[in-house]
Amino acid sequence: MTGSGPVRPTGSAEDGVMRVLLSSVPSDAHTWNLVFLQLALEQAGIRVRNLGACVPTSSLLDAVDDWRPDVVVISTVNGHGYPDGRHLIGEFRARPSSRSIPIVIGGKLGIAGASDRHRIRELVRLGFDAVFPDDSDFVELESFLRSLPTTTAGAMRSERGPAC
Amino acid sequence: MLTYPSASFGGYVDSAYRSGDLVVQPRMGFSAPETMRRGLIEVRRSGVPTVGTITLDSYTRTGDYQALRRALDDGVSLNGFPIVTYPHEVTASVLEGVWSSEFPVQVRHGCPLPEDIFAAISDLGLDASEGGPVSYCLPYSRVPLEDSIEAWARACERFAATSGRGVLPHVESFGGCMLGQLCPPSLLLALTVLEGIFFRAHGLTSVSLSYAQQTHPEQDLEALTALRRLGQEFLSDIDWHTVVYAYMGVYPFERLAAEALLRDAAELAVRGGARRLLVKTPAEAHRIPTIAENVRSLRLAAAAAAEVGNAGTSGIRRETGIYEEAGALIEAVLELGEDPGTALGRAFERGLLDVPYCLHPDNPGRARSYVDETGRLRWASVGAMPIGQVADTREITGSDLLASLYYVQRKYDRRASHEACVKPEGIEPGEI
Numbered sequence: 001m002t003g004s005g006p007v008r009p010t011g012s013a014e015d016g017v018m019r020v021l022l023s024s025v026p027s028d029a030h031t032w033n034l035v036f037l038q039l040a041l042e043q044a045g046i047r048v049r050n051l052g053a054c055v056p057t058s059s060l061l062d063a064v065d066d067w068r069p070d071v072v073v074i075s076t077v078n079g080h081g082y083p084d085g086r087h088l089i090g091e092f093r094a095r096p097s098s099r100s101i102p103i104v105i106g107g108k109l110g111i112a113g114a115s116d117r118h119r120i121r122e123l124v125r126l127g128f129d130a131v132f133p134d135d136s137d138f139v140e141l142e143s144f145l146r147s148l149p150t151t152t153a154g155a156m157r158s159e160r161g162p163a164c
Numbered sequence: 165m166l167t168y169p170s171a172s173f174g175g176y177v178d179s180a181y182r183s184g185d186l187v188v189q190p191r192m193g194f195s196a197p198e199t200m201r202r203g204l205i206e207v208r209r210s211g212v213p214t215v216g217t218i219t220l221d222s223y224t225r226t227g228d229y230q231a232l233r234r235a236l237d238d239g240v241s242l243n244g245f246p247i248v249t250y251p252h253e254v255t256a257s258v259l260e261g262v263w264s265s266e267f268p269v270q271v272r273h274g275c276p277l278p279e280d281i282f283a284a285i286s287d288l289g290l291d292a293s294e295g296g297p298v299s300y301c302l303p304y305s306r307v308p309l310e311d312s313i314e315a316w317a318r319a320c321e322r323f324a325a326t327s328g329r330g331v332l333p334h335v336e337s338f339g340g341c342m343l344g345q346l347c348p349p350s351l352l353l354a355l356t357v358l359e360g361i362f363f364r365a366h367g368l369t370s371v372s373l374s375y376a377q378q379t380h381p382e383q384d385l386e387a388l389t390a391l392r393r394l395g396q397e398f399l400s401d402i403d404w405h406t407v408v409y410a411y412m413g414v415y416p417f418e419r420l421a422a423e424a425l426l427r428d429a430a431e432l433a434v435r436g437g438a439r440r441l442l443v444k445t446p447a448e449a450h451r452i453p454t455i456a457e458n459v460r461s462l463r464l465a466a467a468a469a470a471e472v473g474n475a476g477t478s479g480i481r482r483e484t485g486i487y488e489e490a491g492a493l494i495e496a497v498l499e500l501g502e503d504p505g506t507a508l509g510r511a512f513e514r515g516l517l518d519v520p521y522c523l524h525p526d527n528p529g530r531a532r533s534y535v536d537e538t539g540r541l542r543w544a545s546v547g548a549m550p551i552g553q554v555a556d557t558r559e560i561t562g563s564d565l566l567a568s569l570y571y572v573q574r575k576y577d578r579r580a581s582h583e584a585c586v587k588p589e590g591i592e593p594g595e596i
């Protein structure tokens with residue numbers, strides 16, 4: 001993955017540009033991570049809606065219904081990412097309208113530095129499509145986004161089985 | 165002159181200053197009560213002039229007690245101490261025999277609606293906390309600024325009333341930090357002074373004004389000097405001191421670099437006449453620091469401060485108008501209303517205060533800043549703030565912003581890796 005060139009569109013927006021809903025979790029006030037990701041995603045040719053810090057899960061779900069993004073990217077660095085992520089994904093996957101939308105989480109997820117493989121696996125089992133611990137590069141997120149199916153979002157959603 | 169009760173946060177800092185010591189303080193908070201207690205004990209034993217810190221966790225800050233319970237029940241370690249959720253007996257057992265007139269303890273949080281927290285602090289008899297209606301709202305939440313101003317007014321009044329019990333309640337404004345980075349000095353100064361004025365209006369008579377180390381030592385020294393001048397002008401009728409925060413933005417990754425940055429913060433604090441310094445550790449860029457890392461940083465900072473103390477202070481070569489700019493902002497805000505809280509609310513509504521890159525819905529969001537070629541933090545655009553024309557209003561691109569965000573980290577990491585590679589002179593190869 002070279003990281004250059006426009007990202008392949010997933011086709012949900014009329015103009016074919018991929019749309020990412022970017023958000024933090026309810027307990028996390030950090031915003032520079034969101035500012036950074038917004039810039040990097042936009043630079044990669046992706047349209048971003050940034051919900052900011054301390055987003056209540058209900059507001060995130062409303063924004064998903066309202067905007068129907070191709071992907072949801074959750075970023076959190078305050079060290080509560082594992083418990084907050086676990087709760088968030090439960091609600092996200094329980095709701096029919098967001099059940100099959102791809103969603104990833106990344107950042108400084110715990111308070112102990114080194115990423116916790118056990119907890120990461122748990123987040124994936126509960127429904128995240130990918131987890132990006134602190135040492136992962138933006139390029140990894142970009143290649144994940146590029147790897148998403150290029151079918152129309154609607155078709156993509158109905159074809160995807162329950163998240164692993 | 166103010167007379168302090170036998171044991172008070174303000175009094176402790178004052179007497180340390182009189183004996184020529186900078187008080188150094190950790191940022192420290194653990195969710196396990198035993199760990200929190202051990203942390204306070206180790207800090208107290210560090211052998212340097214210090215005060216203890218209890219930093220609260222993010223769930224308490226956001227008032228999400230349900231999520232907090234869930235996490236505790238699941239055995240998750242939090243990023244701070246949940247003072248509201250624990251029964252007071254638990255917190256009292258953490259403090260028992262550690263907290264004393266020789267070792268004051270401050271509660272630091274980051275909560276826009278802090279009444280529960282101040283209730284707990286007051287019930288426990290603690291006398292020091294931190295925050296402010298703006299500085300604990302905009303960087304920490306999406307709570308409407310107006311709600312935060314009202315809640316902070318009530319909380320301050322409640323806290324101030326504890327003086328009836330013979331304590332001198334102290335609140336430190338976090339206005340000198342805001343988002344941790346890229347807020348130019350004049351705005352930081354204005355915000356912390358305005359919050360000091362707000363605290364006084366709600367009955368507090370002992371406050372501290374803060375300033376976080378930014379990107380350029382001389383600019384920081386000018387700012388700190390200006391802050392003391394503004395404190396004298398606006399708060400001379402109450403007890404106040406200035407406190408420096410070691411760099412609050414993206415921290416260097418390498419240990420040597422992190423330590424160099426901390427030493428520079430200690431030097432700044434001493435030269436700028438501050439009485440207290442909040443330290444950071446080499447773990448900053450990576451994770452919550454351990455107790456041992458905190459203690460090491462306290463000693464390192466105290467040693468660095470002592471060295472500067474002997475060297476004496478040096479003047480500022482070039483004044484850049486930080487004092488004038490901060491003064492203009494403060495005056496413009498105070499004109500908006502008798503009540504400082506009302507004035508602060510109106511100021512943000514009208515764009516007279518505008519924090520660069522702050523995503524909070526009540527921040528005007530027009531101001532921009534950057535680090536220039538010489539390392540000084542500057543305005544790129546001031547929005548509607550009454551601080552005159554910026555000579556070179558400029559467009560800030562994404563890569564400009566990233567360069568500014570990582571300026572300090574890169575500068576120190578680069579220098580440290582360079583120094584680590586240079587062999588000491590006069591040593592033969594193979595000798596080390």
Ligand code: B12
Pocket residue numbers: 027028029030031032033036037053073074075076077078079080104105106107108109110111112113132134136137138141191193219220221222225226243244274302303304341342343344345412413414415416447448449450451452453569
């Ligand atoms: C600035 C800062 C603040 C500011 C934030 C202002 C704001 N509104 O944004 C202030 C001072 C207010 C603040 C407050 C707090 N902070 Co803070 N903060 C920082 C600091 C110094 C810099 C963060 C920063 O600007 N980073 C720049 C951005 C661009 O990078 P980043 O956030 O690191 O994200 C990178 C990666 O993680 C990754 N990434 C992030 N998300 C995602 C998502 C995906 C999908 C992918 C692929 C990648 C990715 O990409 C980014 C670029 O590499 C860091 C330490 C550091 N890094 O030096 C601590 C730090 C993040 N804070 C921390 C904490 C704990 C807090 C507090 C809870 C206070 C406390 N207990 O100490 C509160 C937050 C309260 C709350 N409700 O959450 C801890 C987190 C500990 C942990 N996870 O182990 C840190 C690491 C400091 C520390 N060592 O203790 N903080």
